Amino acid sequence: MALTAAGALAYGSDLGLLGAGAQQRAAAATAAAPAWATAVADGFASVDSQGQNGTYGGRDGQVVTVRTQAELEKYATATEPYVIVVAAAINMNPVGKEIKVRSDKTIVGSGTSGHIVGGGFFLGSGVHNVIIRNLTIRDTYQSVWNDKEHDFDAIQMDGAHHVWIDHNDLRHMADGLIDVRKDSTNVTVSWNKLSDDNKAFGIGWTDNVVTDITIHHNWIRETEQRNPSTDNAAHAHLYNNFLEDVAGTDIKSSYGNYSRGKTAMVLENSYFQGMNNPVIKDATATLVQRGNVFSGTSGRNESGGAAFDPKAYYSYALDAASNVPSLLKAGAGPRSSIGASAVSVKAATTLTVAKDGSGQYSTVQAAVNAVPANNASRIVIAVKPGTYRETVKVPANKPHVTIQGTGGSRKDTVIVYNNAAGTPKPDGSGTYGTGGSATVAVEADDFQARNLTFSNDFDEKANQNLSGHQAVALRTAADKVFLDGVIVDGDQDTLLLDTAAKERLGRVYVVNSYVMGNVDFIFGRATAVVDRSVITLKKRWDGSSGGYVTAPSTAANRKGILIANSAVGGDVSASSFYLGRPWHAGGDATLDPQTTVRNTTLSAAVKSTPWTDMSGFSWKDDRFAEYRNTGAGSGSASTDRPQLTDAQAAAQEVADWLGDWTPAAS
Structure with a gap:
């Protein structure tokens, strides 16, 4: 599937x-x-x-x-x-x-x-x-x-x-x-x-x-x-x-x-x-x-x-x-290349990155560092094929940045590192923590990425003595983040969709992409859409199957995680994965986590009761629902498997999540 x-x-x-x-x-x-x-x-x-x-x-x-x-x-x-x-x-x-x-x-x-x-x-x-x-x-x-x-x-x-x-x-x-x-x-x-x-x-x-x-x-x-x-x-x-x-x-x-x-x-x-x-x-x-x-x-x-x-x-x-x-x-259906703004846009500045020295920079972070603070227009960092073993941070004062692989496949350009939450920092000031473990961290608004892979290859099996195996491949903490045609690969806590602050809106649109992992691997408090993508379930370090796709920590009166028009499956055991559980970060009872999965193909790996509790918080007190999913892992409505009505689903479209923002490739 x-x-x-x-x-x-x-x-x-x-x-x-x-x-x-x-x-x-x-x-x-x-x-x-x-x-x-x-x-x-x-x-x-x-x-x-x-x-x-x-x-x-x-x-x-x-x-x-x-x-x-x-x-x-x-x-x-x-x-x-x-x-x-x-x-x-x-x-x-x-x-x-x-x-x-x-x-x-x-x-x-x-x-x-x-x-x-x-x-x-x-x-x-x-x-x-x-x-x-x-x-x-x-x-x-x-x-x-x-x-x-x-x-x-x-x-x-x-x-x-x-x-x-x-x-x-x-x-x-x-x-x-x-x-x-x-x-x-x-x-x-x-x-x-x-x-x-x-x-x-x-x-x-x-x-x-x-x-x-x-x-x-x-x-x-x-x-x-x-x-x-x-x-x-x-x-x-x-x-x-x-x-x-x-x-x-x-x-x-x-x-x-x-x-x-x-x-x-x-x-x-x-x-x-x-x-x-x-x-x-x-x-x-x-x-x-x-x-x-x-x-x-x-x-x-x-x-x-x-x-x-x-x-x-x-x-x-x-x-x-x-x-x-x-x-x-x-x-089929609507395209981003149709209906784009009729107003001319200033051509983007392009910075090139190549490991072999044929570009302006040899690391992605060096190119990010070259972006002027508070830049007013789009800057594209064009990354030539290769494996870039580094951590990258796009700070909040560098908006309108695109990181784009130039190879024929999103597999050709890989940014990878292996920090985990429990990895000690080199300066002896403690461990990285979950958010700090990210291979790539995006804190700047209006960020885009396409045609490349973000990966965290932390080896859980070799680090069983380490406390904290969360290992983030990509962390976003910004608004209007557009991920188009990427791979985000990890195990536990692969894709952290965060916001700059609890009271701040952070919208993320992931499309035409792959997200891979096993435990809470799409998580956070952002208002996030995963659309027309493949969500791949992976076995855990010991070869066992079992895990959770989403762990939203949505603020009250905000929209959480929407998975739409996608496919969920992988080489794992039948009935071994939950679609999600509520993450009340820090025990915050004011949060109202939300995941909606709609019009998506679910493999037999998905449990017939696809939602579960977390850290003492019941999923039934929060917002978890499905709508018109198909496949062996789908099921009919029950108290353990809420389904949206048609009227409810009409208010939970991709456009409802994104509001006045319409992502466009630039």
Whole structure:
């Protein structure tokens, strides 16, 4: 399981899971528009027809940023072209509200901070040249699974043309996620994640055979029907999609891709996992299959007829079907490279580190020392491949520092040391203590790290006489810490997510990364997110299995540790690890520790009662919960295994943890 999840994480790449820094409220950008604001569609949305030359949205208009429903409606319904950046979670009122978008608009989320909650978008007859990108649209569900009373879709179009729906996360709606209806045409749907819904994606609702649609690189997961259902489409080109029905869940697929009526469908290099009736067609439809992979599927798998040649309309390149699951798990949905600030940013200063003398500095700490105190702009410390055996401290008066490995893999650049809590200091002034044992300590705000490994290789077996085996690989005690594509490796107390002081906010976002350990190895009082990452459970020094993933010490009225969209597993015994326990540091009863684990795959190593007490404090008095986890280690709700309700989960998203901060690679 861990290896499968790991396959979705490309070494050293920016897979775009969160976006740019906070943006100004509803104000026109004065700088030149960035590339994402002028992006154009591919597929059938790129084909000239009906007087429209391709799909480019609002690129000819102003770039504006919105944070409220009123602001979004103002610009989306205007007659002028706009690029509208959604930089907050907007709760729609009333629930089910669909904003009627007019032509020549780009509506784009700023990283993953752009959420439309409890509503969606409607594109009516004649509306054209619209781009909807990089948004999370969610939660109009009205407690009826096959809901025929509430038509609360994420995106619905009736008679629209030239529409591009790209890199969105669409889920948990009433009725469907996407409806392309009533002769809508020249539509491309790409790189989206569609999940947790009865009806994913419907196309048709007319006897006319008009619709031209391209559907590529979408992850359709845990949806029952319309995956998609394509009725009377003149040309439907589906390629490199991943349809997944996860075993052991309540949601069961009725069918996958469906070619209905007089549809002509070409289906290429897609991957079907666990789907029932993965590909079906009517007797009146045509369906050509090429290069698809079917794993654990059952029921109907059909094709027939000549269909059409997509390359007669536009050019495209196919990914290998075998690579589609890992490709889409890593890349579908919102990206940090989309929705970034339109305001020009001063180029970062770069300092190079190389062990062989080919850089400006031979140690990482020497480069940190060279950063001027109270620097006002980004400084990148580019570290060439090698193993750097040293301790590193980024002090509080050196913000805006990025430490980045320059190798092809995060394994190529390693910063490692072997201090433990009980290790005596060389000057005889005592031992290091847990926090002081860190190989790398970050005390400066707006710190980033990517494409490298932080490690503590303290040898517990060889130091059994030492009191204090906690050995931290990375300690953060700052706000706005962004760890993207890293490995944090240790045993006990691997990753200490702290704050500068109990009363200070300290937010940390860990994404596309690996965290490894065995005892309390993700711990501390920070408001921290571990997202789309692999958490690897390790055996202890004596070869035994057993431990605790998290030990939060969250202050009251703060958010603690959120593990989301990740995988937990390792080469350890079944039912040997707890997900967490409450750390009341120093016996402080005022603390209110919190860990939430959601939408994460749990291996059999996780105990069926995944939370436990610590130092006399009961986990039941604090905040520990799960939501929609899967895998052999997941379980249903009980008094020993709290599960969030849908309403509670809606307030425990990644964006809720990070607030007004949207991490962006820099």
